[in-house]
Structure formats: C-alpha cells, structure tokens
Amino acid sequence: xxxxxxxxxxxxxxxxxxxxxxxxxxxxxxxxxxxxxxxxxxxxxxxxxxxxxxxxxxxxxxxxxxxxxxxxxxxxxxxxxxxxxxxxxxxxxxxxxxxxxxxxxxxxxxxxxxxxxxxxxxxxxxxxxxxxxxxxxxxxxxxxxxxxxxxxxxxxxxxxxxxxxxxxxxxxxxxxxxxxxxxxxxxxxxxxxxxxxxxxxxxxxxxxxxxxxxxxxxxxxxxxxxxxxxxxxxxxxxxxxxxxxxxxxxxxxxxxxxxxxxxxx
Amino acid sequence: xxxxxxxxxxxxxxxxxxxxxxxxxxxxxxxxxxxxxxxxxxxxxxxxxxxxxxxxxxxxxxxxxxxxxxxxxxxxxxxxxxxxxxxxxxxxxxxxxxxxxxxxxxxxxxxxxxxxxxxxxxxxxxxxxxxxxxxxxxxxxxxxxxxxxxxxxxxxxxxxxxxxxxxxxxxxxxxxxxxxxxxxxxxxxxxxxxxxxxxxxxxxxxxxxxxxxxxxxxxxxxxxxxxxxxxxxxxxxxxxxxxxxxxxxxxxxxxxxxxxxxxxxxxxxxxxxxxxxxxxxxxxxxxxxxxxxxxxxxxxxxxxxxxxxxxxxxxxxxxxxxxxxxxxxxxxxxxxxxxxxxxxxxxxxxxxxxxxxxxxxxxxxxxxxxxxxxxxxxxxxxxxxxxxxxxxxxxxxxxxxxxxxxxxxxxxxxxxxxxxxxxxxxxxxxxxxxxxxxxxxxxxxxxxxxxxxxxxxxxxxxxxxxxxxxxxxxxxxxxxxxxxxxxxxx
Numbered sequence: 219x220x221x222x223x224x225x226x227x228x229x230x231x232x233x234x235x236x237x238x239x240x241x242x243x244x245x246x247x248x249x250x251x252x253x254x255x256x257x258x259x260x261x262x263x264x265x266x267x268x269x270x271x272x273x274x275x276x277x278x279x280x281x282x283x284x285x286x287x288x289x290x291x292x293x294x295x296x297x298x299x300x301x302x303x304x305x306x307x308x309x310x311x312x313x314x315x316x317x318x319x320x321x322x323x324x325x326x327x328x329x330x331x332x333x334x335x336x337x338x339x340x341x342x343x344x345x346x347x348x349x350x351x352x353x354x355x356x357x358x359x360x361x362x363x364x365x366x367x368x369x370x371x372x373x374x375x376x377x378x379x380x381x382x383x384x385x386x387x388x389x390x391x392x393x394x395x396x397x398x399x400x401x402x403x404x405x406x407x408x409x410x411x412x413x414x415x416x417x418x419x420x421x422x423x424x425x426x427x428x429x430x431x432x433x434x435x436x437x438x439x440x441x442x443x444x445x446x447x448x449x450x451x452x453x454x455x456x457x458x459x460x461x462x463x464x465x466x467x468x469x470x471x472x473x474x475x476x477x478x479x480x481x482x483x
Numbered sequence: 484x485x486x487x488x489x490x491x492x493x494x495x496x497x498x499x500x501x502x503x504x505x506x507x508x509x510x511x512x513x514x515x516x517x518x519x520x521x522x523x524x525x526x527x528x529x530x531x532x533x534x535x536x537x538x539x540x541x542x543x544x545x546x547x548x549x550x551x552x553x554x555x556x557x558x559x560x561x562x563x564x565x566x567x568x569x570x571x572x573x574x575x576x577x578x579x580x581x582x583x584x585x586x587x588x589x590x591x592x593x594x595x596x597x598x599x600x601x602x603x604x605x606x607x608x609x610x611x612x613x614x615x616x617x618x619x620x621x622x623x624x625x626x627x628x629x630x631x632x633x634x635x636x637x638x639x640x641x642x643x644x645x646x647x648x649x650x651x652x653x654x655x656x657x658x659x660x661x662x663x664x665x666x667x668x669x670x671x672x673x674x675x676x677x678x679x680x681x682x683x684x685x686x687x688x689x690x691x692x693x694x695x696x697x698x699x700x701x702x703x704x705x706x707x708x709x710x711x712x713x714x715x716x717x718x719x720x721x722x723x724x725x726x727x728x729x730x731x732x733x734x735x736x737x738x739x740x741x742x743x744x745x746x747x748x749x750x751x752x753x754x755x756x757x758x759x760x761x762x763x764x765x766x767x768x769x770x771x772x773x774x775x776x777x778x779x780x781x782x783x784x785x786x787x788x789x790x791x792x793x794x795x796x797x798x799x800x801x802x803x804x805x806x807x808x809x810x811x812x813x814x815x816x817x818x819x820x821x822x823x824x825x826x827x828x829x830x831x832x833x834x835x836x837x838x839x840x841x842x843x844x845x846x847x848x849x850x851x852x853x854x855x856x857x858x859x860x861x862x863x864x865x866x867x868x869x870x871x872x873x874x875x876x877x878x879x880x881x882x883x884x885x886x887x888x889x890x891x892x893x894x895x896x897x898x899x900x901x902x903x904x905x906x907x908x909x910x911x912x913x914x915x916x917x918x919x920x921x922x923x924x925x926x927x928x929x930x931x932x933x934x935x936x937x938x939x940x941x942x943x944x945x946x947x948x949x950x951x952x953x954x955x956x957x958x959x960x961x962x963x964x965x966x967x968x969x970x971x972x973x
Binding site: 393 | 774846847852854855856857858861862863864865868872873876877963
C-alpha cells in the first residue's frame with residue numbers, strides 16, 4: 219500500500235483512516251474528553267490545536283492506547299482504525315502501537331547507539347530476517363527521517379549525543395522503522411529551535427505521502443503550514459473540525475475564532 | 484571549677500551578649516529597626532558568637548594540651564629508680580594517675596583533708612590502706628616517688644583548671660565587649676553571622692573527615708608495627724593461616740590468602756543470592772506493582788535491613804545450616820560435614836543484602852525517565868521487552884553501583900560468618916566446607932589472650948587495613964559509577 223503512485227492527491231478524496239465516535243476519557247473523577255467525534259483521513263496531516271489542558275494530547279494518546287499505561291485513566295466510546303475497533307478486547311494494545319507510531323514532545327532517544335535506536339522496533343516485531351535486512355530497514359528509516367546524511371558515518375555513536383533537532387528526527391525515524399500506518403506526534407517541535415522545527419515540518423510534509431499523520435501543536439502557524447485538516451479542542455470538547463484553510467480564515471464557531479485571534483488560550 | 488559550670492557561665496555570657504547586642508544596635512538606630520543594616524537578632528547573634536566561640540575553642544585546646552603538658556613534667560620528675568623491672572614509664576604514670584584519682588575521691592568523700600592529701604609524706608602504708616579501704620584501685624603499696632608524683636599531679640591539675648577557667652571567662656568577656664563595640668547601625672552583622680554559619684558547617688564536615696583519617700592512622704601504625712615483626716611477603720602471599728596458640732609468637736603462619744579467599748567466596752555466594760532476588764524484586768516494585776502493593780511491600784522488604792546481623796547469624800546457625808545439612812549432609816548427598824559452611828553463611832548473608840540491592844535499584848529504576856518507557860511502548864514493545872531493553876540498560880550503571888555497595892557490605896560482615904561459616908581458615912573450592920573471613924579472624928585474634936605486642940594480635944590491624952583498602956576501593960568505584968550515571972539525565 220505504500221507503493222501508491224506519488225501523484226498529488228486532493229485531501230477530500232482520501233479514505234477515512236481513524237473514526238472516533240462519542241469518545242469519553244476520565245482521569246479518576248476528571249472528565250477530560252467529552253463526546254469527541256472525528257474522522258481522520260489517510261495520507262493527510264491532521265492538526266489538533268487548542269489551549270493547554272484542552273485534551274488534545276489525551277485524545278491523541280487514545281488513538282494508540284498509550285493511556286492504558288496510566289492507571290487512573292478510563293476511555294469510553296468507540297475508536298476504529300480501518301473499521302476495526304481498537305478498544306475491542308481481542309485487540310492487543312502492543313500490536314496496535316506497532317501499527318500506530320508515536321513521536322513525543324521531548325526527544326527521547328534510548329541510551330543506545332543510533333543504529334540500535336532505529337533497530338529496536340523492527341527487532342521486537344521480527345521485521346528483519348537477517349542482519350543485512352535490518353541494515354536496510356535502518357537505512358531506509360533514517361532516510362525517511364531525513365537524518366541519514368548526518369549520521370551515516372556514526373551509526374554506532376550514542377543517540378543521546380545528537381543535537382535536539384537531530385534527536386527528534388531520530389525519534390521520528392525510529393517510529394517510521396516499524397512501518398506504522400498512522401503516525402501520532404505530540405508537539406514534536408516544542409523543544410526545538412526554529413531551524414530544527416523547519417526540518418521536522420518538512421519531514422512531516424513528506425511523511426504524509428505514506429502515512430496518516432496526526433500532530434498536536436501549540437503553534438497556529440505550524441498547524442497552518444503543515445496540516446490539511448485541523449481540529450480545535452476546547453475544555454475537552456472538539457469544537458470545530460475541518461479544512462485547515464477554512465478553520466484559520468473562516469471559522470464557524472466563535473470560540474475557534476477567539477482562540478485563533480488570540481483572545482482565549 | 485567543674486567543666487560544666489564553666490561551660491554554663493560562658494553560655495550565660497553569650498546569652499547576655501545577645502540581649503545587649505540586640506538592644507545596643509536598636510539604640511544606635513534610634514529604635515527603628517529599618518535603619519539597621521541587618522535584622523536586630525543578627526547583631527545579638529554576632530555578639531553571642533564572639534563571646535562563646537573563641538572561649539570554647541580556648542577551652543578545647545586547653546583541655547587537650549594540659550594533660551600532655553602535665554604528663555611530660557611529671558614523668559620527667561620521676562626518678563629512674565622508681566621504675567621497677569618489667570615495668571615501663573607508661574605503667575608508672577598510670578599508677579600515678581590512679582593514686583591521684585584515689586586521693587581526689589578520698590578528699591571528695593571527706594575522709595582526708597585537702598592539706599593532708601597534699602602534704603602527706605610519712606606513712607605510705609597508711610595511705611595505701613586508706614585508699615584501698617575507700618575502694619580505690621592501687622597496687623600493693625604506694626611508693627614514695629609515686630605518692631610525690633601523684634601529689635604534684637593533683638596540684639598541677641588544680642592550678643591548670645583554675646587558670647583555664649579564668650582565661651576562658653576573660654576571653655569570653657573580651658569577645659562580648661568586642662561584639663558590643665561593633666553593634667552599630669552600619670555594621671554588617673548579617674554577613675558576619677553568615678560567615679559563622681559557614682564555619683560551623685565546615686567544622687562539622689572536617690570532624691567527619693578527620694575521624695576517618697584518625698581511624699586510618701590508628702590502623703597504619705599498628706600495621707607497620709606488625710610488618711616489623713612479620714614479613715609482609717609472607718602475610719600477603721602466605722597460603723596458610725595457622726596462628727600459634729601460645730600467644731608468645733614463634734611458629735605462626737599468618738598468610739592472608741585463605742582468609743581473603745573465604746571472604747570472597749562467601750561474598751560471591753551472598754551476591755549470587757541477593758542480586759537476582761533483589762533486582763527482580765526492585766523491578767516488580769517499580770514497574771509492575773500497583774501503588775498499594777508497593778506501599779505495603781517496600782517497607783516490609785526494608786524491614787530485612789533493620790534486623791541485627793547477629794539475628795541473621797542465629798538464623799544461619801539454627802535454621803539454614805541444619806536445613807542444608809539434611810539435604811547435602813551425610814543422610815543426603817554426603818557433600819557436607821557440618822552445618823557451618825560457606826553456603827550457610829553465603830545464603831543468609833544474601834538474604835540480608837536483598838533489601839540493599841532492591842531498595843537502591845528500585846530508586847535507580849524509578850529515576851529512569853518515563854519518556855524512555857513511553858518511547859518503547861509507543862513502538863509496540865511489551866512491558867518486559869521495555870524493561871529488558873530500555874529501562875535496565877539505562878539503569879545499569881546505577882544498579883552496578885548498588886551491587887558494589889552491597890558487595891562491600893558483604894565483605895565487611897562478621898556476625899553471620901562467625902555463626903554460619905565456622906572458624907577454619909581453608910583454601911578450598913567446596914562451598915559446603917567451613918571457611919572463615921578476614922573480619923571473623925580479626926575478632927578472634929583480638930579477643931584471644933595473646934600479648935598485644937605479638938604478631939598474633941597485631942595481625943588484626945594488618946587484616947583490618949587490607950579489608951579497609953578493599954572496601955574503600957569498592958566504594959569509590961561504586962560511587963564513581965553511580966555519579967557517572969547521574970550525569971546522564973540532567
């Protein structure tokens with residue numbers, strides 16, 4: 219499916235990759251996400267924007283069931299990826315996370331070599347038949363992460379020794395190496411300087427040819443630059459969802475307009 | 484004047500100084516504390532510090548120097564003829580001190596007048612009798628030179644403490660006046676007090692360091708003394724440990740190798756028990772256990788660390804030893820002769836070390852950033868894959884540090900060895916044989932009736948020094964690794 223011809227696709231023509239209906243999330247007694255319905259398209263960058271604490275990261279973490287690792291967190295409702303309910307009892311969250319990759323706010327390379335950082339996912343999922351195969355996967359992932367040229371001569375140096383921007387691209391490459399179908403990014407540029415941010419944004423734009431990318435961001439400019447669809451969250455509600463251009467120029471909801479123009483947030 | 488009174492007087496002067504300094508500073512500012520450089524209490528503290536600290540320092544130095552000085556003077560005055568055969572100056576001096584204390588006690592009890600205690604010359608038998616009747620420890624008969632020396636000793640002591648009291652009080656008052664003169668609005672009392680606090684903290688830190696140096700020195704001198712009597716090469720490379728029991732030297736074999744071997748063998752068995760159990764317990768507690776289970780299990784595990792080692796020794800002697808004997812002994816596999824063996828001590832010592840390993844490792848595993856785990860889970864790794872491939876490698880240096888600390892604890896352990904491993908120094912590979920360690924032998928060498936100046940007793944110091952160097956090395960290495968690890972995540 220990744221070999222689809224590289225023609226420019228119109229976003230509206232894409233298939234629905236993730237469908238969420240009536241999603242509720244509770245942290246203990248706190249109702250963090252209320253009644254969220256959203257359809258996220260394949261081969262599209264979807265941005266989640268909203269003020270801090272509005273639940274956009276929480277919702278993102280529902281899509282790969284990362285919230286399962288938090289004891290007090292409870293998810294209700296229905297999230298389907300390719301028509302399959304990911305909260306079904308038969309679904310193994312571990313398998314799901316291999317299919318739905320995630321990149322975190324702060325670059326978190328493992329204290330291993332660059333090579334081992336990338337090879338980690340493929341190894342635990344048995345994606346490589348032999349060493350040569352693994353080398354190929356690592357190189358491919360690093361190329362997709364747009365960091366191959368910078369690290370190809372020091373693959374066995376520790377990943378923690380890279381600069382912040384390089385580390386984040388390494389983490390993206392690491393997520394890509396397991397051949398996910400969806401890539402979730404939780405404020406991937408918030409710890410990076412503008413140059414590294416530009417590199418990562420460029421990378422996101424390339425990644426959408428193969429993946430459905432969902433990105434949480436606090437930067438409206440970033441959302442406008444990289445995404446085709448934007449969802450605005452406020453106080454646990456999904457307030458507005460639509461074409462990025464429309465959300466930023468002609469929002470329907472007054473709350474969206476206030477946030478975008480800087481009156482709330 | 485008793486020391487306690489002097490101490491209280493200086494404290495009282497300091498307290499008065501505090502009140503005076505505070506009010507004088509306030510006065511100089513016309514009663515408005517906002518015009519002072521520092522808060523009023525700082526001026527008071529400044530005066531109190533100046534009244535107390537130099538006085539106490541003088542007192543301390545005086546108390547250290549006075550006995551040395553008196554000792555020198557008195558022992559110089561004792562004629563050589565007073566030192567009988569087989570005795571030395573030290574023995575005579577302690578006799579002098581005992582006599583002086585006896586006289587002090589008699590005067591205090593009202594059985595002897597001060598004048599008599601000072602001037603009695605004639606009837607030595609009578610004095611000896613009276614001292615003995617009063618329950619004072621003196622030898623058969625107080626001789627003339629000893630009595631005279633004891634009387635001089637008493638007089639010098641009394642003069643010395645009187646002089647000291649005077650000097651300390653004068654110095655304290657001088658400090659008070661100095662502090663009061665300074666108590667003006669513009670004086671930076673706060674900075675002075677700050678420097679005082681700093682000095683106090685430095686003093687506390689240096690006491691700890693000086694004590695360590697003192698311990699090492701006390702070992703070093705006796706160790707050097709031992710090597711003068713016994714060749715170092717025989718000590719370090721000798722394969723046999725067989726001190727002669729006569730206590731008069733002669734044909735002792737004091738090779739350290741069997742003891743070091745026993746120490747390491749038992750420690751290795753202990754670590755083989757403690758490291759897997761402790762580490763797995765730590766992983767369970769930090770990664771798998773719910774908050775409630777952890778809240779109950781962790782303190783319970785740490786109770787193990789609070790059990791006195793002698794109790795572990797009893798456990799080894801009464802429970803583990805017989806248990807092992809029933810399996811590996813004559814009725815079972817026939818490898819074991821008696822309950823005391825390397826295995827017995829090693830297993831019990833391992834149990835003792837579990838909380839060390841688990842508690843330290845638990846803290847270290849918890850210090851691995853959650854982002855590492857999230858990154859691994861986000862790639863579809865399971866919990867145990869995450870722990871094995873990400874958390875443990877990240878925590879490894881710290882865990883190694885914890886294990887090394889446990890190891891140095893195992894090497895220094897004594898009680899469990901005495902009760903669990905026996906007392907036979909032996910070079911053997913069989914873990915079911917009795918062996919012994921360096922520490923256990925230090926105890927037995929020093930508690931025997933060997934002459935203290937003989938190599939059989941002095942070897943204890945050489946053993947202690949060897950052990951000290953080994954555990955110090957292990958600790959330094961462990962701390963180095965732990966510190967290196969800390970740098971990794973900010």
